[in-house]
Amino acid sequence: MKPTASTGRRLTQNKIATSCCVPQSLPIIMKGMRGAQILEAxxxxxxxxxxxxxxxxxxGTTYRTIRNWLAGQHxxxxxxxxxxxxLLRERGLAIEAVLELIDTTEDESRKQ
Incomplete structure (x- = not known):
């Protein structure tokens, strides 16, 4: 299966895959968010x-530190x-690799 906009898969080799469930306005919304809000998102x-x-x-921190950031204590x-x-880009690349594996497997199944 070739990447298309309708499948939510990446359209070019240079961009990280985006989910169909993530609103296009998310990057704009995140610009105005505080650190704790971005952390949670x-x-x-x-x-x-x-x-x-x-x-x-x-x-590389503790659960308690995360809680303190969220509570505004630090x-x-x-x-x-x-x-x-x-972290997000690494996860996106890992997801993209699995999607490519799925696409390859689907293509091989169709040939048989």
């Missing part, structure tokens, strides 16, 4: 509802957006 996108412990591990570090972007 990224955490839910990466790990689902139980996101705080896994994101703490991947950011400010998230200045590089949080960059670190979250790295």
């Amino acid at each position: 990224a955490g839910r996108a990466l790990y689902g509802d139980r996101w705080q412990t896994p994101i703490a591990r991947d950011l 400010a998230p570090p200045n590089d949080l957006r960059i670190r979250l972007e790295v």
